[in-house]
Amino acid sequence: MRVYNFSAGPSMLPLEVLQQAQADFVDYQGCGMSVTEMSHRSKQYDAIHQECLALLRELMNVPDNYKILLVQGGASQQFDAIPLNLLSGSGVADYVVTGNFAKKAYKAAKPYGDIRLAASSEDKTYTYIPKELTLSDNADYLYITQNNTIFGTRYTSLPTLKSGVLVADVSSNILSEVMDVSKYGVMYAGAQKNVAPAGVTIVIVREDLIGKEQAICPTMLKWSTQADADSLYNTPPCFSIYMAMLNLRHLKKLGGVAAIQRVNEYKAGLLYDFIDNSDFYHNYVNKEDRSLMNVPFVTGDKDLDAKFVSEAGKNGLLSIKGHKLVGGMRASIYNAMPVEGVKALIEFMKKFELENK
Ligand SMILES: *Cc1c(COP(=O)(O)O)cnc(C)c1O
DSSP states (O other), X not given: OOOEEOOSSSOOOOHXXXXXXHHHHSSGGGSSSOGGGSOTTSHHHHHHHHXXXXXXXXXXXXXXXXXXXXXXXXXXXXXXXXXXXXXXXXXXXXXXXXXXXXXXXXXXXXXXXXXXEEEEOGGGTTOSOOXXXXXXXXXXXXXXXXXXXXXXXXXXXXXXXXXXXXXXXOTTTTTTSOOOGGGOSEEEEETTTTTSSTTOEEEEEEGGGTTOOOTTOOGGGOHHHHHTTTTOSSOOOHHHHHHHHHHHHHXXXXXXXXXXXXXXXXXXXXXXXXXXXXXXXXOOSOGGGBOSSEEEEBOXXXXXXXXXXXXXXXXXXXXXXXXXXTOSEEEEOOTTSOHHHHHHHHHHHHHHHHHHO
């Protein structure tokens, strides 16, 4: 039996994608072996790799002067790769700290240059996106986390730059809403929230920003290493890329990013409306900054929250416990969460409220 899995990541994948992978698993399209056993230099794998890159470019409308890189190390590895690749001008970068991952990125960058805090929302436990930024005149880049997975906030419009380029961690909202790639210098995402099983990390970078890395930048962290080799410098995470390719095909069939964005807005709207009309459940995020992907909520009573998580689990609504930094509950409703899953959650929330009020 399949459950509704509200995990923040790794998270749900569409059933159709899993079934396709299952059908292909032992003998990939008659070649007598699995994708997991295949040389990354084989023509079968190359077709998967190229289709994944082409679908990303098509679905995200990536301009020709941007490279799409498929790398390893997770989003976290880019916390170091970004300053190492980009701090080649003034050596100054501005960071907006809107949550745990943003703070990790900010701290990771510190050894590589003059890393400045443009704003932080830590004063209100990251429940909003700061609008007033202290920006440097000569920054190489401004860094943001566009969707904050743990705290449930997102940027609904991008900050205005004073200098340099915009760098965004889009790990938990990539492919969930239309993004104008030309507004970014770099955007990147680990796969395991909205694209594929953990393994591949997608880095989309403007071409002129490649090849200017600091002298100390390790070979495997240089974007130029994979850019020059079509992301086949070394063995890529082949199976994760294959799953990404299947999921991208699936998204294209659904009508692409604009179409799934409408579904995501509808799903999130159902849940936020229900919470807002309840005096039993609360979401403390500034309304205009609410995430479409991660919806934290609480009852205000720790024991009741724990009971909610436990009983939800018994009712097929899994992994809904909030992050330890926030507590309570968090429903992650990525692209693969069907509308029925959100409706089932709301029905359960009603029932739980009646029984526990
Ligand atoms: C999950 C997540 C990360 C960390 O990703 P890893 O692939 O585990 O390194 C970073 N940033 C955001 C916004 C995330 O949601």
